[in-house]
Amino acid sequence: MKTIKVLGPGCANCVNTAKLVEEAARSLGVEIAIEKVTDMAAILGYGVMSTPGVVVDGKVVHAGGIPKRDVVESWLKA
Amino acid sequence: MLRVFTGLADWLVYRTMGLAPDDKLGDALHFFVEDVTKIFVLLTLIIFLVGLLRSMLTPERLRTLLAGKRKGPAYLLAGLLGAVTPFCSCSAVPLFIGLLEAGVPMGVTMTFLITSPMVNEVAVVMLLAILGWKITLLYFATGMIVGVVGGLLTDRFGLERFVEDYVWKIRMGEVVAVEADTSLRGRIAFGIAQVREIIGRVWLYVLIGIGIGAGLHGFVPQEFFAAHAGPDNPFAVPLAVIVGIPLYSNAAGMIPIVEALIGKGVPVGTVLALMMSITAISLPELMILRKVLKLPMLALFAAFLAVAFVGVGYLFNAVL
Numbered sequence: 001m002k003t004i005k006v007l008g009p010g011c012a013n014c015v016n017t018a019k020l021v022e023e024a025a026r027s028l029g030v031e032i033a034i035e036k037v038t039d040m041a042a043i044l045g046y047g048v049m050s051t052p053g054v055v056v057d058g059k060v061v062h063a064g065g066i067p068k069r070d071v072v073e074s075w076l077k078a
Numbered sequence: 079m080l081r082v083f084t085g086l087a088d089w090l091v092y093r094t095m096g097l098a099p100d101d102k103l104g105d106a107l108h109f110f111v112e113d114v115t116k117i118f119v120l121l122t123l124i125i126f127l128v129g130l131l132r133s134m135l136t137p138e139r140l141r142t143l144l145a146g147k148r149k150g151p152a153y154l155l156a157g158l159l160g161a162v163t164p165f166c167s168c169s170a171v172p173l174f175i176g177l178l179e180a181g182v183p184m185g186v187t188m189t190f191l192i193t194s195p196m197v198n199e200v201a202v203v204m205l206l207a208i209l210g211w212k213i214t215l216l217y218f219a220t221g222m223i224v225g226v227v228g229g230l231l232t233d234r235f236g237l238e239r240f241v242e243d244y245v246w247k248i249r250m251g252e253v254v255a256v257e258a259d260t261s262l263r264g265r266i267a268f269g270i271a272q273v274r275e276i277i278g279r280v281w282l283y284v285l286i287g288i289g290i291g292a293g294l295h296g297f298v299p300q301e302f303f304a305a306h307a308g309p310d311n312p313f314a315v316p317l318a319v320i321v322g323i324p325l326y327s328n329a330a331g332m333i334p335i336v337e338a339l340i341g342k343g344v345p346v347g348t349v350l351a352l353m354m355s356i357t358a359i360s361l362p363e364l365m366i367l368r369k370v371l372k373l374p375m376l377a378l379f380a381a382f383l384a385v386a387f388v389g390v391g392y393l394f395n396a397v398l
Contacts, residue, residue: 009171013275040171040369041244047251049137049176064136065275 001031002076007043007053008036014052017066021054021076024069030076080116080207087112106296113288113334117204118277121284121330124203125276128162129269135163137173144190145180149233156186157225160193161202161218170363174370179250184238189229191367192383196358197221200276201329208337216394217350224354224386231382240375283331291334295341303342314348315391319384322355329357347394351387359383 004021008014018036025032037043037055046055050064056075087108091097097104140159144152170191177187197218205214231237307314332353339349359380368376 040175041248043172044175044179044248044250049141049172051172063138065271068271 001033003057004032004034004075005037005055006034007046007048007055008038008051009040009043010036010038011051013066017052017054020066020069021072024072025076028073028076032076083112083116083119086115102296104296106292109295109334109338110288110292113291113337114285116207117284117288117330117333118281120204120207121200121277121280122273124199125273126269128199129272130265132162132268132272135159137163137176140173141176141180141182144177144182144186147186149183149186152183152186153189153226153229154222156182156189156229157193157197157222160190160225161197161222162199163194170366171369174367175245175248176250178241178245179248183233184241185229185231185233187229188232188237188379189225192228192358193221193225195328195363196225196354198329201333201357204330204333205336208333209340213346213350217353220350220390220393221354224383224390227386228379228382237375237378240372240378242370242372245370280328280330283327284334287327287331288334291338294335294338298342300342303339303344307339307344307348309345309395314345315351315395316388318348318352318391319355319387322352322387323359323380323384324361325356326360326362327356329353332356345395346398347391347396350394351391354387354390355384358387 002025004025006014006018006021008017014036018034021032022034025034043051043053046053046060048060048063052062052066053060053064054062054067054075056078061075062071090111091104091108092099095104095107097107099105099108140163143159144156147155174187174191177190178184202214202218205217305311307318336349336353339352340346364376364380367379371379
């Protein structure tokens with residue numbers, strides 16, 4: 001089970017990123033716990049300045065813009 | 079090159095739909111068709127080309143670039159970076175905090191926040207294509223000057239005290255450098271992603287802008303503007319700025335309105351003051367900035383820009 005955090009203040013791109021991760025996990029059959037982090041101090045605490053950012057099991061894997069689907073899948077498979 | 083779009087609109091509106099050029103509806107529709115095709119084709123091209131070059135200029139890199147600089151050059155650099163950085167208001171807050179946290183002076187950060195929405199490649203290329211290089215240069219130069227002066231004043235008067243206290247307490251983790259794919263293929267993919275993202279964000283504003291532009295072009299008589307916003311009305315410039323403050327559109331959406339107004343004989347200074355006011359200050363943006371700035375700072379911010387835009391408007395009207 002992977003813990004995934006989507007970092008972002010709640011803009012459209014952040015919501016879409018979270019949706020994309022959920023969808024990809026479902027289609028791959030990977031079990032995930034997803035959490036949206038909207039607190040600015042926490043987001044910057046991860047060193048992310050361009051939102052949305054994505055954290056997989058405590059590691060920042062993405063910052064800025066909606067990630068591509070195949071990239072999302074590669075996080076989930078790893 | 080841009081004649082293609084006029085030809086296309088001629089064909090569709092006059093020949094296929096059978097409307098006459100001197101008919102109000104035909105005239106408005108022609109403007110609409112021409113601008114929709116022209117602006118979206120230009121937008122796609124510009125964003126793609128700039129995207130090819132821009133895969134390197136991330137907010138993280140921006141922070142590193144600005145952090146090391148001494149004050150003087152830093153304002154100008156911040157202004158220029160503001161001009162070339164794509165910037166959506168939802169990233170304003172993390173960017174603002176990230177810059178301050180890196181020790182970038184508040185004024186330099188404000189310079190960036192002012193020039194970023196106002197001056198960008200989309201505004202520059204479209205002004206260039208539609209209104210010529212003189213107006214483009216004026217727009218670019220004044221945007222920079224307003225940004226730099228705004229930043230200098232912020233530091234001169236120690237306005238950091240109006241930053242919300244919690245901002246100073248945030249400690250950033252190690253900045254994450256997400257590697258960019260710098261192969262040609264990677265850059266092309268990035269360019270396409272930029273086109274999708276930016277057009278996805280601005281298309282509605284652009285369509286509304288073109289709709290308003292077409293309405294003004296076709297249905298509002300020249301005399302109306304001559305009477306209310308012409309060179310003889312000394313209050314036209316401040317009025318344009320005040321109308322523009324609460325409204326928001328991005329630079330791309332403003333171009334067709336600018337085009338229509340100038341076509342109706344409204345002086346260039348008045349029109350550019352309106353454009354600057356609409357793109358640089360708006361209620362939604364002030365609400366986002368409220369998360370990091372106290373109310374007096376927001377009021378000063380809006381007031382400074384309003385005064386600056388009125389000045390710019392009068393100046394252009396006097397020189398041109």
